[in-house]
Amino acid sequence: MQTSQTILISGYRNYEIGVFQEKDPKIAVIKKSLKSSCIQLIEEGATWFLISGALGVEVWAAEVILELKQEYEVSLGVISAYTEFYAKWNEKNQQVIQTILEQADFVDAVSRKPYESPQQLKNHTQFLLTHTNGCLLLYDEEYPGKSQYLLADAKRYQLEHSYEILYITMDDLQNAAYSD
Structure with a gap:
């Protein structure tokens, strides 16, 4: 990867990969893969990592970055699409995101209003793409999930801009599960 300063991290939501418990062994494998990829990106010049704070890969990535x-x-930035993005989450999940928000280096929302329309989500994606040099997605095109929309937008953005799209795939997770 070229020298990238700011990397967007996203991927599957926890429910998309069948993770419903904090102690699920899949989380350790995912974090191991995220950590390895993030260290490589840091060694290549990444200094900031951005997430929107969605449950699943983004929260686990934030925990990895905070550890790193x-x-x-x-630095870790958490930029949600709109204010009150986490308001409807259950208490346990709100505690998890609150811990991350308290330790993040930058926290903000693209829209200063609560959810009003899908346009806020589109504006959020556009903001994230224009404020990063590349993205790291835990995503496998054979197993589509919500991240397919971010990926499609990133690919369109990439047509006119220098933008790296890096993947952690199911095969990568399989390899991580069986490596030291």
Whole structure:
């Protein structure tokens, strides 16, 4: 990858990959893959990682970045699509995101209003793409999920801009599960 300063991280929501418990062994494998990819990106020049804070890969990535901050000069930004993005989450999930928000280096919302229309989501994606040099997606095109929309937008954006799209696939997770 070229020298990238800011990387967007996204991927599957927890329910899309059948993870419903904090102790699910899949989370450790996913975090292991995320950590390996993030370290490589840091070594290639990444200094900021952005997420929107969605449950699943983004929350796990935030936890990995916060852990990596102990060893590396990196920053975490959490930029939601609109205010009150997390308001309807259950108490346990709100506690998880609150812990991340308290430790993040930057927290904001693209829209200063609560959810009104899908346009806020489109504006959010556009903002994230224009404020990052590339994205790391835990995503496999054989197993579509909500991230397919971000991926489609990133591919369109890539047609006119220098923008890296990096993947962690199901095969990568399989390899991580069986490696030291």
